[in-house]
Amino acid sequence: MNGTTEMRYVNAVTKALADSMAEDASVIVMGEDVAHAGGSFKATRGLLEQFGEERVIDTPISESSITSAAVGAALTGLKPVVEIMFMDFITLSMDALVNQAAKARYMFGGQGSVPMVLRTPHGGGLSAGPQHSQCLEAWLAHVPGLKVVCPSNPQDAYSLLRAAIADPDPVMFIEHKAMYAQKGQVDTAQTVRIGEARIAREGRDVTLVTYGATVGICLKAAEELATEGVEAEVLDLRSIQPWDKAAVLESLSRTHRAVVVHEAVQAFGVGAEIVATIADEGFDELDAPVLRVAAPFMPAPFASSLEKGYVVTADRVKDAVRKTLA
Amino acid sequence: MSVDKKKAENSAAASFDVEALSALYRTMSLIRHVETALTRLFANGEVPGFIHLSIGQEGVAAGVASALLKQDSLATTHRGHGHVLARGMDVTGFMKEIMGREGGLCKGRGGSMHVADLSLGILGANGIVGAGIPIALGSAMAHKARKTGGVAVAFFGDGAMAEGVLHETLNMASLWKTPLLLVCENNGWSEFSPTSRQFAAKLEKLAEAFSVTYAQVDGNDVQAVAEATRIATDQLRAGKGPYVLECSTTRVRGHFEGDAQKYRDAGELESVHEHDPLTAARKLLQEAGVDTAAIDQAIHAEVEAATEAARADALPRPEDAIRDVYTQTGKQEARA
Numbered sequence A: 001m002n003g004t005t006e007m008r009y010v011n012a013v014t015k016a017l018a019d020s021m022a023e024d025a026s027v028i029v030m031g032e033d034v035a036h037a038g039g040s041f042k043a044t045r046g047l048l049e050q051f052g053e054e055r056v057i058d059t060p061i062s063e064s065s066i067t068s069a070a071v072g073a074a075l076t077g078l079k080p081v082v083e084i085m086f087m088d089f090i091t092l093s094m095d096a097l098v099n100q101a102a103k104a105r106y107m108f109g110g111q112g113s114v115p116m117v118l119r120t121p122h123g124g125g126l127s128a129g130p131q132h133s134q135c136l137e138a139w140l141a142h143v144p145g146l147k148v149v150c151p152s153n154p155q156d157a158y159s160l161l162r163a164a165i166a167d168p169d170p171v172m173f174i175e176h177k178a179m180y181a182q183k184g185q186v187d188t189a190q191t192v193r194i195g196e197a198r199i200a201r202e203g204r205d206v207t208l209v210t211y212g213a214t215v216g217i218c219l220k221a222a223e224e225l226a227t228e229g230v231e232a233e234v235l236d237l238r239s240i241q242p243w244d245k246a247a248v249l250e251s252l253s254r255t256h257r258a259v260v261v262h263e264a265v266q267a268f269g270v271g272a273e274i275v276a277t278i279a280d281e282g283f284d285e286l287d288a289p290v291l292r293v294a295a296p297f298m299p300a301p302f303a304s305s306l307e308k309g310y311v312v313t314a315d316r317v318k319d320a321v322r323k324t325l326a
Numbered sequence B: 001m002s003v004d005k006k007k008a009e010n011s012a013a014a015s016f017d018v019e020a021l022s023a024l025y026r027t028m029s030l031i032r033h034v035e036t037a038l039t040r041l042f043a044n045g046e047v048p049g050f051i052h053l054s055i056g057q058e059g060v061a062a063g064v065a066s067a068l069l070k071q072d073s074l075a076t077t078h079r080g081h082g083h084v085l086a087r088g089m090d091v092t093g094f095m096k097e098i099m100g101r102e103g104g105l106c107k108g109r110g111g112s113m114h115v116a117d118l119s120l121g122i123l124g125a126n127g128i129v130g131a132g133i134p135i136a137l138g139s140a141m142a143h144k145a146r147k148t149g150g151v152a153v154a155f156f157g158d159g160a161m162a163e164g165v166l167h168e169t170l171n172m173a174s175l176w177k178t179p180l181l182l183v184c185e186n187n188g189w190s191e192f193s194p195t196s197r198q199f200a201a202k203l204e205k206l207a208e209a210f211s212v213t214y215a216q217v218d219g220n221d222v223q224a225v226a227e228a229t230r231i232a233t234d235q236l237r238a239g240k241g242p243y244v245l246e247c248s249t250t251r252v253r254g255h256f257e258g259d260a261q262k263y264r265d266a267g268e269l270e271s272v273h274e275h276d277p278l279t280a281a282r283k284l285l286q287e288a289g290v291d292t293a294a295i296d297q298a299i300h301a302e303v304e305a306a307t308e309a310a311r312a313d314a315l316p317r318p319e320d321a322i323r324d325v326y327t328q329t330g331k332q333e334a335r336a
């Protein structure tokens, strides 16, 4: 059944949860205000009515124990999907993620696995201030045992979340709070494999490697560059751990130039890993140094005038592209 | 101001000190006026981000702050406007911060959820539920170590009772007899969920389990809060160990501005104003012959002036935003 419908990013998340829950009775959803209130960003709206209080669970404000409880539930036959209201609050879940979820299978000698998903929104643009705007995905991608995905549109929000829930390992599913209202076509029959990138726009002159909300910014930059005769290819990683190295190198072998773009702080970030890999394995293909466009090394500030200078813009992407072509 | 100093002799209320109550009223009125102004500014799009108002909870802020001394410190929550204003934060600096202006107390980098003034011992509002509790513990440890004679106050909501840090802090504060006052503002709600679905224990029992003194007070009765806090801080200053003060109070507005509160039933929403701490104090003061309208008017003018000053202030410049990430950056700074 190829049901393609237009829906918002947030509703694509809800639909993926509902479809997974309908298919598999072991899938449960838990988090603060996810049941009766339908989630702070309304991503779990309607699930309580559909699946009941045993499977859609309002928790107290106890991130550490919620996340650890998900590990235990996952080791005991459930597939918990935890919502952490803002990515900033995973700081409180870190023992559960780093020392428990990520390690269990490995240190138990391959016995069992931890089929849990942690959904959480990252990102700025809403003047939410330094404790509600962070992009901490590099932390998670740095931990062997965790998988990290980051959808850039409603279709991927649906398909990647389905894949994350079906995955036997702990998957960090990172949404962007400024993208929840974004609309797009969603085909529920379309599947995506974790670790598989997507060419969001074809081009021959430079590859923009990106993920999440900056995919849209790169597409905008690419459209504008096209009027200058520069054809940028936009590669949406979709998955950060594991990431699609082959797709990046393949695109590079056609364009010979690359710019890595993400909203998170540049220093020690996801971009550093990609650039280092390109420098190592893609060195012969390079006609110019690989550049990064990302946040400066500072917390996300509150005031709109400051935040505007913090988040990545299409202009900054264009400048970087021009620099690699110069 | 000239008020009748002799104890009022009205029937219902207990005897009270008119001057003290006037001061408490003035603090509550300031908080109310600032936050009422913020409701409009937010609706007009003049406040970036989101704000959590404490309208209805002013009795706790004013009462607790009235018992604090200069050397004391406090850490507060996402709903901390009242606490910092009661502590004496400059209203103009506060407004500029909330409105994201250059002259804001935190240079426009923090906003409502992170406003601070270290010179007043205000260790910050906090965007992380419960996070202020152990920070206040450390501040109390510092008071003890440095023999400042000060106490540290941690304000927290009933929702924060579920976070492990409260339990951990109670343990350490008790073990070390730390001058820490834990003030729970129990408004019955955590975001969109009632406390009855959030917390299976009683704060009283929790305090008892850790051998911490506990008292409960009606947060809508500002004099009762002031008195209870004075008793608590006396014990703290005498080195007798931490103290938990639970204040029952009422959240009038939504969790944040713009929240329509569909999850609260009409009856509850209608009755929120019955508990207004300002109404109760105003009644007592008026019976004692105090012109509360004059107090309100003066405060209204002060808040209007602060708002205008904030509007007129420049926006912070992106090139300044990168400063202060570190105090010193060694070689990097030398190069810059």
Ligand SMILES: Cc1ncc(C[n+]2csc(CCOP(=O)(O)OP(=O)(O)O)c2C)c(N)n1
Residues within 6 Å of the ligand: A032, A061, A063, A085, A089, A092, B078, B079, B127, B128, B129, B130, B156, B157, B158, B159, B160, B161, B187, B189, B190, B191, B251, B255
């Ligand atoms: C660690 C953390 N988890 C969740 C949140 C989101 N959040 C902000 S306020 C709040 C409810 C707090 O309730 P309570 O402590 O009772 O304070 P109140 O809002 O009633 O003043 C929640 C869940 C947060 N800011 N920090």
